[in-house]
Amino acid sequence: MTALDERRTALPVPDLSEEGLAAVTAELAGTAQHYDRSGAIPVAGIDAVHRAGLLTATVAERFGGPGVSARDAARILVALGEGDPSVALLAANTLATHQGQAAAGSWPAARYAEVLRRSAREPTLINAIRAEPELGAPARGGLPATVARRTGDGWSLSGRKAYATGGTALAYHVVWATADEPDGDPEAPRVGHLIVPADLPGISWIDTWDHLGLRASNTHDVVYDDVALPADAFVEIPRGADGVYRDPAAAAGPASFGHPALYVGVARAARAAFVRYARERVPAALGRPIAETERIRTVAGEIDALLAQAETLLFGALLRIEAGDTAHLPQLSLLKVQIARSVVAAVETAVAALGNPALTRHQPFERHLRDVLCVRVHPPQADAALLDAGRRLLTR
Structure with a gap:
């Protein structure tokens, strides 16, 4: 058995027929009003999407997933949005993460294999945690105040993020941060994402989400206080040939x-x-x-x-x-x-x-x-x- 085979987890092939997607839409619609009123994590809707195999639909075939196209991913999210858009937003962020891994393969192999094993058992939500209270949206420019400091055997992550959709329902955070390294360039530090399991010590939530819409999306603030991470947790976002950092969300x-x-x-x-x-x-x-x-x-x-x-x-x-x-x-x-x-x-x-x-x-x-x-x-x-x-x- 090759190393690649060992990393493969067989994931379900979802029913993407109009009838199959309509059934999921109807199930989500049945609880959407309840969760909109309560603002609670929409666990029934998340479970429905997981049971239908839709949360892992964009996992690449080489990792054991169905590897659906961007068009079919959009069809899935139209159907989920018609049922409960808060659930759809949680799913959209997770599907986008798997699409990114399919395209770039930037996650450490062992960590991504762990994600897929967990995804086969239970809903495993992932989101890129990027906005900050002071900076606002990264697409507007600037560098994150959240810092990953180099330690002897890895990283220590500290900072506060805003609009972290998913809240405590997340299994993994992909946190946008600036690297603080002894041998780094203080004028042009490395910028990237850190892959952070949601259950690590040092992560706390501040209930800030009191919004007009998508009330069940649990888009609260999150604080990282010296969260210890391994060396391979940092995935750099390369600067341009001119040395200027340009955010990919722009x-x-x-x-x-x-x-x-x-x-x-x-x-x-x-x-x-x-x-x-x-x-x-x-x-x-x-x-x-x-x-x-x-x-x-x-x-x-x-x-x-x-x-x-x-x-x-x-x-x-x-x-x-x-x-x-x-x-x-x-x-x-x-x-x-x-x-x-x-x-x-x-x-x-x-x-x-x-x-x-x-x-x-x-x-x-x-x-x-x-x-x-x-x-x-x-x-x-x-x-x-x-x-x-x-x-x-x-x-x-």
Whole structure:
């Protein structure tokens, strides 16, 4: 048996048929409102996604996983987002980590094998912990205040991070930090990620998440206080040829389309809720369902058009990449912006047309509206993407 064979863990092949994904959507939707109200970790939804084999869908075949494409990963996240976007966000971050390992193989082999063995047994959530209270989003520039100091046999990690989605449900943190090394360059220190098991001593949580949307995502602050890590825990992010550090989150890539995908799912859920409400609502003065009126039918058409636009941009971009067409890669950040605009407009259109019933917590529309607005915070954000595109266009 080769060393590679020893590292392989047989992982389930998920059912990616429309019927299979719809079943998971329905299961998540059954508990989404409960977790939105309580803000608790959505354990029922996470378990459902794990049982369906979706949390490991992007594990590469060479590691024993199904190695689904970026397009199928987006299909998964659309389905999860339609059911419960908080669960979908936790899954998106985990799937993106496995996509990154499939592409770059940067994790230590033994550690990643450990992750996969655990993933076969139970939900194993992973997230890149990057934002900081003072710095904000890394995509905006700057270096992390979180520091990994070289010790005799490894690293000592210290710092505070903000918006650490997943909270105590995480199994592994991938922590963005600056390396403090005796032989390092203090003017240009190494920057990278440290792979941190979530149960190590020195990790504590501060319950800061009290948000408009994605309330069950548990996106709290986390503190690392001299967390001891082995030498191979640090994975460097290389600087450019000019020696300048450029954060990889500053520009969108195919794997980052998981985030907009889950919000396409939110817009789908809002469309389905609009259809149900329109068919069931029979005002006394009208004497028939509002679905039979031209106004509501026109609104439904507008919602459908906006959703069709978002889905076409999402899957069209990924299909072009699969076909070997890379001409649009510099525009991926712009496409994310346009998908975000479309899904927000779709949900807002539904809410605006229904008035008070859409704003009551007895209906799901206000929850869908709160959740879909969170699409705007994922990097690169609209202003940065537009500025970069304009600069590129005008300085060719």
